[in-house]
Amino acid sequence: MAVSIVTADQRLSAAGNKTSFCIFGPPGVGKTSLLKTLPPDHAVCIDLEAGMKSVQDWPGVSIPVRSFGDFRDLAVLIGGIDPSADPNGHYSAGHHQHVSAQYQGTGVLELLASCSIIFVDSITDLTRQAMAFAKRQPEAFSERTGKPDVRGAYGLLGREVIQALKHLQHASGKTVIFVGVLEKVTDEFNASAWQPQMEGSKAGRELPGIVDQVISMHLFAEDETDGWRLDEKATNRRLVCQSGNPYGLPAKDRSGRLDVTEPPDLGALLSKINRVSA
Template identity: 80%
Template structure:
């Protein structure tokens, strides 16, 4: 495929102003409820964990996803074919045409094309679905004994999830938001760290390099000087957006436009990230 030059004006246009975001938070902190801060007419939730109870009054649409194969088909429908893919591989033009024929007449393709914001809830459950898929593939069994090979399954899991995430990242004009569980880990020396909860290590390691923004959502209170401090028993929610933060939470701000913490409003956050300089 021939390459093309993207001018500065094109790069700053609203059509090209898309962002990929990964948001992690402990269970119950209200990650799914962030949907309420996004425009319902322009947002679709890919619901992998049947977890829409907290946003049942949100007026936007959602698509339940029960298997990794269904998620992969939706991804190629959203992002279109990958011109570099093998003709017989997933995400190829052949795969894209096959999925289009599956959904022909359902209105799903047209609906997804009209949605500029894709909210994936959650990437934690996505990796679980991918693991269930990987365990059934030939790579998950030993060539010599025919017995299950967990290393082969984890290797396939990592490759499949990363490929799906990268394909979504390249979807033209789509802002993609992944949410997932943030896990508190205490080691043998009682040192506490926070890390994304995902099946396999490969996807967790590579995800920060794929998305534009990594954000941790947690509970905070004010200290005696009025500064924000992490407090698991507090009620105030904040988004931690910059790496090297004093809270030890995973974060990355590729835009360079966010404060260390921001209010839990994704609409306002995306506007701040994507603002066009004067």
Template identity: 75%
Template sequence: MALRIITADERLSATENKTSLAVFGPPGVGKTTLIKSLPEDEAVCFDLEAGMKSVQDWRGPSIPIRSFDDFRDLVILIGGPDPAQHPDSYYGAGYHAHVQAKYADSGLEAFLKGRSIIFVDSITDLTRQAMAYAKQQAEAFSERTGKPDVRGAYGLLGREVIQALKHLQHARGKTVIFVGVLEKVTDEFGASSWVPQMEGSKAGRELPGIVDQVLSMQLFGKDADGAWSLDEKSTERRLVCKSGNPWGLPAKDRSGRLDMTEPPDLAALLAKIDGRSAPIAPTNITNPT
């Protein structure tokens, strides 16, 4: 593919402008319901959890995904062939043509081209599906004994997930939102920290470097001074957006436009990241402020 220069105006256009986000939160905080704040005619949910019950009143489309192979095929359809890969590799031109032919009668490729927002629910389940895939590959077995090799499986898991996420990251004009489980871990010295729940350590380590924004979703209340504080008994949801926050939650704001916490409205959040006026919030969002 020939190199080309992208001007500032092009970079801000709908074709080039995009954002990638990872949103983590504890089970039950309402991560999946964030999709209800996205425009139904622009977003599609990649449903890896079979968990659309909580958002059944959202009228946008979803695609159930039961295996890592299916997820990879979707990523290839969205991102096209990778010119850096061998033509016969999964992300090369040959396999891309195979996937196009495989789904030619379904209209899936044209449908995905018409969607500018990909909502992946969840990256936690994606890594579990990838682990199930990795355990069946040759690298997951010892060449000497033929017995399962856990280290080989985890190594393959990390490489496959990271390659898929990076390929999706390069898709033109696609905003990608990953949601995942956040858990509190206490080490042997009694120190606690919040970490994303994912199979394998490689994907968890590298994901924050791949995406533009990392957000943590938690329940908050206000103290006597009116400041936000974590409160598991509250019903007020907030997105923590900046690293170095006082709660020790994973966060990163590459745009530099977000406050320490923001309301759980992804459409308004994306507009703020891009420096645009926030759209009118849909009526089915809970706790918008």
């Protein structure tokens, strides 16, 4: 396949205004409710954790997903054909054709084509479903003894999840938003740190290098002298968007257009990231 040249004007066009996010926050902070800040006519929620109760009045649509295989099928419909894929493997032309035929007449193909924002809730549950899938594969069993091989399962988990995420990252004209759980981990020296909750270490390590934006959502108290102060008992929700932030939260801003913290409004955040300079 021949490569093509992308001009600055093409990158700034509407089709080029695509951004990939990972948004992590502690349980109950309101990650799923961020859906309400997205345009319902242009967004679809891929619901992996059956957690739509908090947004049941959101007028947009959702697609429940119960297995990693189903998520992978949706990923190939969203991202299209990977020209580098094994002809007999996933994300290939054959895989895309097979899945398209399966969903013909269901409305799913038209929905995914019309929506420019894909909200995946959550990447934490995605890795759990991927682990359940990996444990059933031949690689998860020792060739010598036939007993389960945990290292083989985790290796397959990491490869499958990273491949799916990279495929969605290349989806033309699609903004993909992954949300996940942020947990506080305390080591043997009683030092605490916040980190994404995911099965396996490979996906967690490589994820920040795949997506454009890594954002932590947390509770803050407003301090008159110091500004926003992280407070797990407060009620103000903020999005932490820059690496090296004073709160010790995971974050990365590839756009360079976001403040250290931003209001919990994804529509406003996308407008700020994708604005065209005069």
